[in-house]
Structures are given as structure tokens and as C-alpha cells.
Amino acid sequence: MKKDIQLQLSPEEAYTAELFEKAALRKVGISPSDSNVYVRQTRRSIDARGRNVKINVSAEVFVNEAPKPMLEFHHDYPNVSNADQIIIVGAGPAGLFAALRAIELGVKPIVIERGKDVRARRRDLAAINKEHIVNPESNYCFGEGGAGTYSDGKLYTRSKKRGDIRRIMEILVAHGATEEILVEAHPHIGTNKLPKLVADLRESILQAGGEVLFDSKVVDFILEDNEMKGVELADGERILGKGVILATGHSARDIFHLLNKRKILIEAKPFALGVRIEHSQNLIDRIQYNCTVDRGPFLPAAAYSLVNQTHYQGKQRGVFSFCMCPGGFIVPAATSPGELVVNGMSPSRRDSKYANSGMVVAVELEDLPQYQKHGALAAMVFQAEVEQKAWEFGGKTQVAPAQRMIDFTQKKVSSSLLETSYQPGLNAVDMHEVLPDFISERLRQGLLAFGKKMKGYLTNEAQLIGVESRTSSPVRIPRDKETFEHPVIKGLYPCGEGAGYAGGIVSAAMDGERCAERLIAEYVKR
Template identity: 60%
Template sequence: MIKEIEITLSPELVAQPQAIKEQLAATLKIKASRIQSYQIIKRSIDARSRKVIYRLQIRAFIDETFFTETTSFNYPPVKEDRTVIIVGAGPAGLFAALQCIENGLKPIVIERGKDVKQRRRDLAAINKEGIVNTESNYCYGEGGAGTYSDGKLYTRSNKRGDINKVLQIFVQHGADEDILIDARPHIGTNKLPQIISAIRETIESAGGEVRFDSKLTDFLIENGKIKGVVINQAQEILADSVILATGHSARDIYELLHAKNILIEAKPFALGVRIEHPQQVIDSAQYHCDIRSEFLPPAYYSMVEQVKTRGVFSFCMCPGGIIAPCATEVDEIVVNGWSPSKRNNPFANSGTVVQVTLNDVEGYDPLRMLNFQREIEQLAFEAGGGNLVAPAQRMIDFVENRLSIDLPKNSYLPGTKSVMLANILPEFVSESLKAALPLFGKKMKGYYTNEAILVGVESRTSSPVRIPRDKETFQHPQITGLYPCAEGAGYAGGIVSAAIDGINCANAILNQ
């Protein structure tokens, strides 16, 4: 007999198999000896009461031999007769390539940046010297922005596709199996590069291609049909299907589409700052303790508040993380966050942003939201004084309109400079943040403190442009064979949802 039930355990017992068996037996009202084995299906932390517990969804094998279904995906050699060009080697592009191989199509992935090994040097230059390589940075290169984004795999995209398939593929390429059961799975920035490289090796071993230092500079279009692309203003690659998975920071792609009179649309996004606390503050608030138990992971939080008609919310929270410089041009400041797999850094950071609507930016230009975003990033650069030094302010000082005399120690390696952030952010953004932060403090003890630092600006929460596509065929309404995909086209947000969208685009090509 096999039964699926939920049990609860204290953190110190959750890793002890005998304790799990005994709790299963007590819940099922049977002898523990009858439980031959068990399989954890889902695992989550419940910290709503003062006593923190784990909730385990378990498949128990009672008087029955344990078995488990192993999932693996086969990628047979592909033929040369039908190719698909995939622009961008982020999660969407790589998973689109894997799905193309499953479908018997040959993917040619072109990526403007470098492979993960070469990319590390450029990231070191960003952090240590404040030097931005505009083609190889935190956003461009093998794995895209996802490679250095903490590897959060939590998503609500279960209606868009098979989340478990995406997780299983990550496990098949080296991710820890815990991502299959954790309620909020993550891989860790330190582990993602090797996994991304393994996915590339799978693509290449099946006959697919991944070309680095290959920047899309033009589309080849005849009579409203895609015929291929031009890379590096020189080389033509021909194919009748192109998946455009360039991510939300490839502004030159939007500008190229606009210049060629290919329909794009302005899209709302969110703008704000990245807020960093000592991790101990978050642990104490969320776990109701002075010192976090060794059996609990660093705590996370999620905040949302309505300020008049605007939503203010936390975004991409990184326990035990680092604030990273994610500029893609030399004259802008963009910040984001990541965490290693153990999340063992002393700080916790989260984007905290305000909704920006189409009505907030005048005009009808489809690039107006992009230009607005760029303007704020350039103001932040000027305020920091160069070398990617970021403008920053203590939390209460920001709310009370006071320049911080000094700044707390923080994780942003290029350095921070005390400024009045309200002089950089649009007034509706800064006023919304000022109203929301004290309210966040009422929801979470210790959150509203001058030990927290606000670092500007968090501006790449999502694409400020949408590339339209047909709901059924996934193709651009004007260009047959062009498949706008994932975050860069405005149809995903995060690693898993982007991967799912890549899979969906590859399947749409097969169906055509």
C-alpha cells in the first residue's frame, strides 16, 4: 500500500530518517516497522507561529517495496535538413535548443557574449575595477542573466508548461535533487556555471551549435517571412525559424526592430532600489529568535503594499546574498542580487520596486519606457561619480529626507556613495517607497531600520518593451517564422518561466 500524507517536524529532526518514519507511523497509526521506505515529495518551512516547523509531503510505502520513477531526457543526434536559429543563450534559448533536439530540429544558438569560463574575467573587471564590457557582463554571455542570478527556481507558471520537466533537466545536468522537493528551490550562483556548461555540451553532442561572440545585427526578411540573421554585421546564417530569446537588457534588439518597422510595444515595468539588511535581522524577524538555528536556512521575505494606486513590492530576494553591478553600458548603474548555494554571506538583499505605468511616461514612442529606464540609470551613474560606484542611503534617512552621514558596511563590491536617492528616482517612485517602507516595518519586526541600506537603482525587473506574438502560433504578427520569446519579449519573468517559454516556442515551430 502506498499513501501520500503530510507530516510536520521540528528543524532538528527533518534530516533524520528514523524520526520521519516514526512521525509517519504515528500519523498513519501503524507500527513503524511496516513502513518499508518513503519518498519526500515536497518540503517547506512554516514560520507563521513562534515554533518554526517543516512541512513534508511524503509518499509512504507500507508493507510494499520502495520504487521510484527516474526521469531522464534523451537528446538523439539531429539532422542538418531543418535548422532553427536561437538568438540568446539564456535559460529560454538553452531550453529551446534542448526541445528542438527532442523534436528532431537542429538548433544554432548565437550568443553575443562569452562562455562562462571567459565571462568570469569580465565580471571580475566589473567588480574590482568598475569596467563594463558591453558584450560580456552579468546580463550577456553563456546562461544569460540567469547564470549569475542566484538560480531561483520558484515560479507560478504551472499553467504555461511543465515545471517539473525544467527542474528534472537541471538535475540531469548537475543540480542538486533537492530542487525537486523544496517549496522555494534554488541552485546557487556558484553552481550554475557548471550546469549551464553541461547543458551546452548536451546540445553540441547531439549536433546542435552554440556560437559565442556572435551578436545579432540584422534580420533577413523577404515578403514578410524570416530567412535568417546577420551576425557581427558580416556573416549570414539562414533558417526559416528564428527564436528571439535575447533577454530584457538587449536594447539594441528593440532599436533594430523599431528601425526596420517591425512592430514592438511600450510595456509597464517596475523601478526602485535594492535594499540590504544584515541577514541576522531577517532571521530574527522571520524565525522569532535571537540567533537562527543551525538546522534552518537563512530566512527570506516577501513584501507587498498598495500605496494609493501603486503597488510597491519586494523582488528577487537573496538571503545570504550579494548586490551585483549589472550595467550593460559604461555610463549607467544597474543593481541586482545573487546568492551562493549555501546562502552564507552576512547580508540579505531584495529589490524593492514601484510600478511604472504607461501613463507615467509621456508620448507614444514604443521605446519611451526603455528610454525612461535608461535615463534613470544614467542619473544613478552620475550621482555615484563613476567606476560603477552606486548611490546609496540608509533606510530611515531616505524616508525622512536626510543625507546619510555614513553608510553601513554592505556587499556591493564597486562601492557606494551617500546621496539623496530622491534626486535620482522619479518623484512618484521615491514617494511611494517612503510611504511603503515604514508599513513593511510594521509587518516585519526589525525591517525598518537605519542599519538597512538602499542602493540604486533596481531597474531591470522586466522588459520595458513587448514584442507581440500570436497566442496560438507564437509568431510575430508581421513576420512569419520569427518567435519572440521569454523575458526579452515580455512573456516571462525568471529562470523557470523563461525555460518553459523557450520549450513552448520550440514546440510551436514543430507544430508549424
């Protein structure tokens, strides 16, 4: 017999196996001495709305019955060495999961990645942190696993396709993620564990007969009568396939330029731009958990989510937190020399003394009238110019411009800056001079509002570090809502964040799977 139960527990009860089991058995009226009982959590979320933090837990209790495995996914792929092949450009979550789904459907994927494998990327990340050298082919955005590999590994998505989400999670667990991601309401993996997981995903592709090509930059498309036949690499090699899934991520500006040059239909897209805000994790814990000293040994590092509508020059725009990294670090995410971009990441334990979050302002195309001459690349050109300006204000290195939070709201250059997790260092500036007026003024309004929503959040013991500009792609590559195929170029399947159809690891992975299914149904399984 299986019983499903709901519990509201203290953190100690929820995160201590022995105490949790006692609470669960008490709920169903079973004695702990009964040896033929098995209890497990299936869902766990934190409720910090009251004075005392509670943990809401869904659980299963099995009495005189063997529990079914939590993991239903079977890690068995067919050999596709001699099968028809499709081309996947980009080895981020969208590309890797598209490849695995193609293998399941009996098709050989050729994954083409401009950057290096996940291990070799580390040297280039060290170079940008310590020597301020940006390798335009290998950095925090480009390389095996994409931008998500050296990040928090957040797996939360607002997608309504819950079945797809469970499938993605199980594939991740099968490749090394802990089963905890199947339970937590806001699961994450951690930047220390993601590289090995990504390498294991690649190994599954290779063992099944797929190919993964590193240091292989796509410089042109092979088109015949408006049909995508393959791609050309920087070394002149031409690779042909039954179709092309374009999963290059939100920072591959050269691909957007190539699409524009080849007159392949693309569109400018709204996005968001702002800064990273860094507090001490202890301060965020005290605010969110209503504790006076620290959060204690059982609660995880606290996160927050903030949003506010602001008004400037007669227009309303949202200001919101983005990619909040509790117990994390701020990292340099530029993809070319002469620009400065910051992003956040966290290790699996989220045990840094810092908390950081993107704090960004929605940018609509009507906010950029002077950029309309750039057509479909208007938002991208604007984004690049802000990043270049940040680089100049930082001192033309990867040192980032920064300002204490209250100083920013008062438009006052900070006389000193706080310690930071951002390794290249900070330079005190007026961030109002770095950011366009319509961004900085809305950001100022938003921070003042957030200070009222979260008492203690607005403080000079926190600082703004700029700029956070790679929130999503500033370009959309259009596709049919049903077939996922480009409306003009046959055999081209825009995919993931870079094409404007995903917003994180899980949503990108699901989109990769769907693109593979549609391509194969149309061009391989005829």
C-alpha cells in the first residue's frame, strides 16, 4: 500500500532523514518499529512567509510494498554510427539534448561547437579572471555546455510542460546529477558539478555513434533553393546533413551577422539590461528567514525574487531580479575583447559569503529609436555599445565599474567599494554615466521600491556591478509554431536561447528535444 502525504515541518525535521521519517510515520499513524515501511520525499519547498521558516514536503509512504524507482529514465541509446545525420550547431543544453533525442530516434547527430571541451575551457576562464584576456571562442559563454556550464546550474523553469521537465531532470540524474533535483522546488546542480555532467552527456553521444566537434566555428551556411543543406567551418570543411538545428546561444553575434548577411529572416527582440547587485549572504539570510544572527545549519542560502513597474518619460517598464545566485560569485562573461559583461554563478553547496543577482530593466524596441537603422540587429548593437562603454569605465580591462547601492540612488560616486567575489576587481564610478538614462533612472526607482518591500535590502553595504546585459537574446530567429522550422529556409530549425525560444538550462534542453523531433519527422522519417 502506498500513501501520499503532505507535511509542514521545521528545517531540521525536513533535512534530517531520521527526524523526517518519524514525522511522516506519525502522520499516517504507523509505528517506526514496523520494518516493512519505506518513506521518501517527492517534493520540497521553503515557506519563509511567517516568523518561523517552514518546509512544505510532499512524501510517499510505502507499507508492505516495494517502492518504485524514482528514476524511470533508462540510459540505453541505440548505435547510430551509420544512420542518417543531422547537424546541430552549438553544444549548450539545447544542442546536447537535441543530440541525445536524435539518437533515441535513430538518427546520427553531428554537434559542432566553436569552443573547447569543458575541461580545456578552464584555462581560458582563468585567463579572463587573472590576466583579463578574453578568448572570443572560449569563455564563460562559448564552449562545451554553453553559458550554463560555469554557472549556478539553476533548473527552475516556468514551462507548463511538466512531463518534459521531469524527463530532462531524469536524464541529468542519469548523467551524474543528484536525485535531489527531482525533489527540490527550485533545484540546482552547481558550477563545481556541471562540468563532469556535461562531459558525461557528451560521452553518451559519442558512445552511441554521434560526433562532437570542438574548435569548429561555423562561418557560412550551405543553401540550395532556400533549403539548408549544411554548414561550412572556418577551416573550409563543409558538413552536410538532413537539416540544421541552430542552437548557438544568446551571445553568438557573428551568427546573427551571418544570418543578416545571407538575408535569412531574423528580427530584433526585446530583452533586459542592468547590473549585478552583490550583498553579503548573511544579510539576505537575515532578511528572508527573519533570523537575527545566521540561518543555522539546516536552511540553504536564501534567495529572493523582486519585480516592480517603473515609469519614465511616459512609458512603463519592469525592473526585476534575474538569475539570483545565493552563496555565489560574480564572473566576467565577455565574449570579445573591448567589452565588459558580468554574470553570476554558484557552487553546489552555495557556500560563498556573497549573494548576487542580476537587477535588470526591460528594454523594448521602441526605447531604441536611434538604433532602428540597424534593422534586425538594432537591440544587439545597443547591447554591444553599453558593454563597450562599461569596459571603458572599468579602465579598459575586465575590472568592472561599480557603485554602492544607496550612492547609486543618490547619484553619488562611492568613496570606497566593498569586498567582492568578482575576481578581476572593481572601479568606483557613477553607474548613471555607464547606463543609458532610461535604464539607470528606472533602475534607481526599482531599487527604492525594493528597499520598501525587503527591509534592509537597500543599503550601502551592497553594491552594483556592471553590466548584466546577456539576459536573453536581442535577436529572434523566427520559426513556425507547429513545425519549429524557419518560415523561409527549409531544413533550418532555430533553437534555444539564442533563437529566442528558451530562458535557461531546462527550457533550452526541452526546446532542443522538440526541434530534433520536428526535424527528424519532416526530413528523416519520411
